[in-house]
Ligand SMILES: Nc1ncnc2c1ncn2[C@@H]1O[C@H](COP(=O)(O)OP(=O)(O)OP(=O)(O)O)[C@@H](O)[C@H]1O
Ligand code: SF4
């Protein structure tokens with residue numbers, strides 16, 4: 001019952017999003033062709049009236065709005081996000097190629113930063129108010145306040161440009177040849193290291209603070225006293241009884257944060273010229289490729305929605321109290 | 324050498340707070356053997372839980388524990404952390420105060436019980452699972468609830484799970500903290516029954532901590548009464564609850580609905596406070612404190628074979644004692660023995676009811692006790708001094724009498740102010756202004772107006788209930804330690820009667836005087852009295868604790884009286 005309600009909610013939100021995605025550009029003054037044909041973007045030469053008519057017919061922009069909307073939804077469900085004029089390729093296949101890179105650094109950075117945050121946070125909470133706790137706490141506060149792209153720039157100048165330890169751009173060596181899979185993986189890791197590091201540094205603080213806070217709350221709970229009274233080993237008390245309870249809000253936060261991590265990733269990717277969605281987005285903006293931008297926006301929204309949904313499921317799995 | 328299983332010596336627990344220190348437990352000592360049961364009773368905040376935590380070694384910084392806890396003659400404080408962990412739960416287990424949070428919300432009941440078995444007993448997987456099943460069944464739960472999470476249990480089930488969990492390793496000592504507080508009456512009885520059966524069967528040493536007398540009464544054979552971290556009275560549970568010797572214990576018993584089902588509830592006035600001060604911790608609420616009480620801490624001392632009381636005055640003191648009083652009235656033809664070898668005691672802070680038919684000699688005895696009537700034989704002692712004439716009725720902090728007919732002793736033509744202030748004016752200790760203040764205060768206490776208008780009203784304009792209040796006020800200005808009330812409500816209608824009784828009991832509870840309440844109205848006696856004397860034909864035929872006299876009288880006359888007097892109420 002409850003479950004069906006949740007799913008219905010997600011479906012409604014989904015429709016609201018795709019509708020926004022559809023209507024907003026169409027309700028804005030002017031139409032894409034005034035941009036497409038303007039000189040300002042200076043990538044394309046201007047269009048003739050004939051061409052514009054052709055494109056309009058192609059995009060179905062000459063049909064009534066309601067028809068357009070129907071077509072749009074229909075296409076969406078077929079996986080057809082439209083066609084990018086600039087790349088001369090289907091938007092869905094462009095995004096698919098690029099999104100892998102972004103998901104890669106986002107997921108890796110989330111896993112690393114949340115694990116680091118949780119454990120260091122729990123450690124701090126267990127030793128709260130000690131010198132070590134105070135030191136870790138101040139460091140974490142500082143990092144959580146610096147925006148990720150700034151960290152990315154510092155890393156780029158320091159470790160890539162300055163020391164030359166890491167490549168300056170790209171996700172993989174262009175035209176690289178590898179003896180085996182490991183070589184290739186090594187290359188990818190080498191390229192991805194700094195973007196991931198930038199994201200990890202900027203996110204760990206948040207998870208740390210949350211985890212420390214949550215653990216401190218949990219430590220004062222009666223069941224923790226019960227656990228110590230039972231003469232259990234410290235390890236069991238901390239992990240099985242403490243952390244399992246303390247981790248719940250952190251998990252919710254991980255999924256909730258996804259949007260902002262993507263936002264961070266988009267900026268960081270641009271700093272490192274990393275070939276993910278973020279860079280693609282910049283390119284799309286540069287050339288005013290509306291169809292592509294819409295596709296990217298839609299994808300990110302769907303991704304965040306899915307993650308929220310996953311968060312729901314995971315919390316339900318861990319916490320028996322959630323009905 | 325003491326061979327006790329668990330021995331606690333001079334145990335203290337202090338918590339450091341920003342604004343000072345709380346002495347949650349102060350110098351507590353006791354010992355327990357296998358099969359023993361000991362109850363610790365005290366109001367909320369008296370340090371009971373802190374004591375239990377200290378026994379489990381669970382007091383954390385900034386808490387500090389002093390003193391010694393010996394388990395099988397080994398001082399627990401001298402053990403390493405690992406050794407302490409091997410005693411915890413395995414040898415000394417605790418049934419925590421029931422709350423939703425006391426069990427881990429994310430782990431199943433099965434896991435929470437089996438983890439201690441795995442840790443301490445090292446059983447195989449199958450044996451562990453078998454043991455969990457046995458334990459759950461032992462406490463009257465079905466083994467199915469193994470897979471449940473705590474939030475799926477009711478309060479009563481949770482209490483049983485807590486007991487099962489505590490008994491998982493067959494501990495030698497079981498500490499139970501407030502086992503029945505959060506439960507309704509039915510569950511309460513079930514849990515008490517379960518615990519007492521388990522105790523009989525398993526023979527562990529049982530320490531029950533509670534503020535509920537009923538629970539302690541049913542589960543333990545010995546009792547320690549705790550206040551503000553100190554033990555104030557020790558003894559055999561049934562004895563202590565039946566006949567408390569410390570003023571605090573009496574207050575506890577008086578405020579317990581189950582021990583005193585008929586009496587109105589009156590909490591102990593004042594607040595408990597746990598700050599570090601010299602002197603008796605209870606002195607601010609004690610009705611009989613003397614000078615030394617605020618300078619020296621009283622030590623527990625034996626007052627009888629099995630009873631220890633920590634009080635500079637040896638517990639509740641006897642305020643008034645009449646010994647072997649004989650009073651005979653001789654008329655021309657007849658000889659009436661109004662008092663025939665009567666002995667009576669009124670202790671500090673208590674209400675004693677003297678009941679009997681009219682003509683049984685109650686008023687005569689009251690007169691002798693107050694000094695207004697001279698007996699042929701016997702003597703009356705008030706605070707160690709002989710009572711004679713008006714030596715105690717005409718001074719402050721002495722004895723005052725309120726009569727059935729309020730104006731038998733007051734001039735009806737007096738104004739109210741004159742009537743109330745008369746005794747003070749006679750002894751001439753205070754100035755006019757001081758007297759006026761006292762009069763106004765007394766009027767307020769008896770819930771009458773105290774404006775000039777009312778003060779100047781003549782007494783004969785008052786109703787019966789108002790007159791009785793005025794005469795009570797007239798006694799109160801003398802700040803009596805003993806108030807003798809002779810049939811004061813017999814001339815009043817039921818509702819006024821109830822109001823006056825409530826008023827008197829409230830004043831008694833607040834000001835702490837003792838009261839000798841003379842009446843033939845048994846329901847009222849049962850409602851307010853601590854102890855009862857039954858008088859018949861000039862003789863005291865029976866005396867004892869009120870609850871006992873009314874529920875289980877031994878004397879034939881009392882039986883008849885109780886049967887008749889109470890019949891309409893049962
Ligand atoms: N961790 C603590 N830090 C500071 N003070 C404490 C702490 N625990 C208890 N106290 C104080 O110690 C005193 C005794 O508390 P304790 O919990 O032992 O009382 P209790 O008799 O168990 O009361 P209740 O019947 O309400 O459970 C109280 O004044 C309380 O405020
Ligand atoms: S008489 Fe003194 S020592 Fe005894 S209980 Fe009262 S205050 Fe404490």
Ligand SMILES: [Mg+2]
Pocket residue numbers: 371372373420500501
């Ligand atoms: Mg408690």
